[in-house]
């Protein structure tokens with residue numbers, strides 16, 4: 001029988017550091033989280049949509065946004081999942097600990113969804129429409145990790161409604 | 175004046191989870207030679223090349239440069255296009271533009287991937303915003319699960335409805351010698367398979383495959399010289415809808431909705447469900463087979479489960495979807511969208527063998543990826559007006 005061997009070259013412990021600018025709007029967001037535990041979003045002057053993460057341009061209207069709006073800190077789960085499969089976290093190079101709750105949260109007053117961890121301690125309470133609030137870390141550094149996770153405070157059945165302009169398709173409004 | 179464009183040949187490798195017997199160039203070459211053979215052309219007949227895959231899936235970049243031995247690109251005009259999951263469809267649309275512009279008569283289009291050479295979920299995760307998205311994002315499945323969860327809450331669909339889609343595609347794959355996975359599954363097996371991310375089970379999603387696909391497009395001046403029944407491209411559309419994941423309208427695919435509306439309008443299609451003969455949908459998970467056919471306007475919102483259960487999208491049904499077995503049965507990511515295009519072309523040309531849908535006049539293929547974006551192509555047997 002022919003013995004088959006494979007020659008393999010692996011990348012080993014190679015590291016590729018990078019720097020990434022979060023921009024002026026993003027900087028304000030993280031400063032407010034760090035110093036005041038406040039969520040700051042930005043409103044489009046044309047369509048009125050309130051964006052989080054805040055950014056300089058409304059993609060729909062293609063206009064600059066400068067009006068800041070405080071949103072949250074509470075909100076409802078817009079949608080979510082519980083990640084149960086093992087995978088390599090590119091931030092650490094290690095297996096990500098699973099299971100964990102991953103949610104898109106509609107913070108009160110915002111029109112887009114803010115994604116973060118949702119505690120799965122009481123898995124059954126995780127529902128679309130359930131009310132959540134953030135748990136902030138004690139020592140905050142101005143990063144997304146200053147918010148440790150969101151936790152369900154009251155499971156309600158009401159679905160979040162989107163307040164930005166609706167679209168017509170196949171006879172019904174979304 | 176724009177030229178009409180047709181596909182005159184296609185080629186695919188065999189697909190499996192791991193192809194250590196070939197390197198990237200050699201894998202690409204297998205698909206290229208088959209496409210040339212299918213179109214009855216030689217490499218010297220090719221005027222330009224478009225090639226693409228997922229950046230850094232193979233730990234190597236600039237595929238247009240280093241693969242020329244295998245692609246046939248030595249000293250030819252060659253361009254790389256990479257758009258994530260939609261790459262395979264984007265390279266086809268790029269080739270369509272090059273030929274349609276009148277600048278090139280015959281363009282070779284290549285999509286390929288060796289998923290076995292990297293950690294796919296880790297690599298996909300690095301495609302998303304490092305500040306806002308990456309902390310919690312877990313590759314493609316996490317976003318898809320959030321979409322599925324929202325669709326179920328909005329319309330009352332269940333994971334059993336989705337499993338029916340998976341059963342369909344995995345059954346269709348039995349007819350396709352190029353499919354990576356060729357094993358029938360039951361509804362119960364899908365529902366009993368491990369939960370990856372609620373509500374997605376292991377058998378609801380696509381595998382990771384190694385493989386390549388090549389397609390040759392030709393202008394109306396030369397298309398019928400090497401191919402008696404070319405597959406005419408009637409139109410293409412591409413839509414990107416968001417920068418940040420949280421901007422998406424979960425439970426709906428707005429890029430699919432707006433892109434397909436553009437396509438139906440371009441081709442004068444009033445009732446896509448009745449006028450289309452077959453669809454090759456870039457559907458990496460079963461729930462997409464419900465949500466996205468609603469966004470295409472085939473059925474109304476919330477109506478897909480009933481339509482699928484009634485067998486309308488099975489082989490022999492009103493509008494067969496994924497006769498090839500689809501992405502759920504074979505997924506070399508950078509090639510996956512181009513395989514949809516090639517399979518739709520085979521259907522129009524009447525060369526789809528055991529997976530042929532009878533008398534295909536109009537076919538649709540698509541690509542899907544990233545922040546819910548969609549690329550799509552409409553194929554027809556008759557030369558467009």
Ligand SMILES: [Zn+2]
Pocket residue numbers: 044045046047048049058059060061062
């Ligand atoms: Zn706006």
